[in-house]
Amino acid sequence: MDNGAIYSSSHFSKICARLGIHLSHSRPYRPQGRGKLERFFLTAQRGFLSELELLSRTSSIDIVKANDLFSSWLKMHYNDKPHSATKQAPSVRFDMDNHPIRQVDLTEIYEAFLVEETRKVDKTGIFSLQGQAYETSPELSGKTIEVRFDPYDMRKIQVFSEGKGYGEAKPFDTPRHHVGKKPPSKEGVQEVPKPTNINPLTLTPREGLSYKDMLKG
Numbered sequence: 001m002d003n004g005a006i007y008s009s010s011h012f013s014k015i016c017a018r019l020g021i022h023l024s025h026s027r028p029y030r031p032q033g034r035g036k037l038e039r040f041f042l043t044a045q046r047g048f049l050s051e052l053e054l055l056s057r058t059s060s061i062d063i064v065k066a067n068d069l070f071s072s073w074l075k076m077h078y079n080d081k082p083h084s085a086t087k088q089a090p091s092v093r094f095d096m097d098n099h100p101i102r103q104v105d106l107t108e109i110y111e112a113f114l115v116e117e118t119r120k121v122d123k124t125g126i127f128s129l130q131g132q133a134y135e136t137s138p139e140l141s142g143k144t145i146e147v148r149f150d151p152y153d154m155r156k157i158q159v160f161s162e163g164k165g166y167g168e169a170k171p172f173d174t175p176r177h178h179v180g181k182k183p184p185s186k187e188g189v190q191e192v193p194k195p196t197n198i199n200p201l202t203l204t205p206r207e208g209l210s211y212k213d214m215l216k217g
Helices: 010-018 031-056 063-079 090-096 106-112
Strands: 115-120 126-129 132-135 144-150 153-161 164-171
Touching: 010 106, 010 115, 031 063, 063 090, 115 126, 126 144
Parallel strands: none
Antiparallel strands: 115 144, 126 132, 132 164, 144 153, 153 164
16 A cells, blocks of 8 residues: 555554455555556556546536546456456456455445544533534543544534444533623712702792702602
C-alpha cells in the first residue's frame, strides 16, 4: 500500500482491521513495490484519460458519463485483453484463481468506515461530540467510551465500552433556566409629590396661593 497520509492514518488501519484486511505498506520512494498498481495507473492515463480529454472538447461529460466510459474501457481494453506476458486476459486469470472471493455485506462495509473517537462520560451520563451534548446509558457515567459515527450524518452515534455495544446515544438539549427581571432599585430615585388638587386659577386674589396648603396631603 502507498504511504500517503490517507493510507497511513489510524482510521484507515481500523477500517482494514474491521474487514479482516492485512495492511502492508511499501517502502517509501520505492515504486517498484507497487509495480502492478503503478503500471495500471500509467495504462489508464495513456489509454483512457487521453481519449477522455479529447472527447470532452466536443461533448459535455459529467461524472456519471465518465464512470460509464471508464467501465467500458476497463472491460474491453484491459480486463478482456490478453496480457503480453501471460498470453491470457486478466479476467480469465481471475476466474482461474482457486481462492474464493469473500463477499462483504454493504451494511458491514458501512459500519467499517465509521469514524471512531474516545469520549469521557460525566456523572450525569452526558458526553460531548463536535459541540453537541449526547446522553447515553447511566451505567457508563464516569467511564471512557468509544463512539462511532458518520461525520456526514450525525443522527446515529453508536456507543461502545470495553468491546460491548450500548446502542445509540441521544442528543441532549441543556435546559435553559428562566431568569426573571429584577425590580428596579429605588436607591437614588426621588419620590414624586402627590397632587394637591388645588387649581391656582380658582383662587381669589385675597386668598392668594398658599404653598403650605399645596404641601398638605
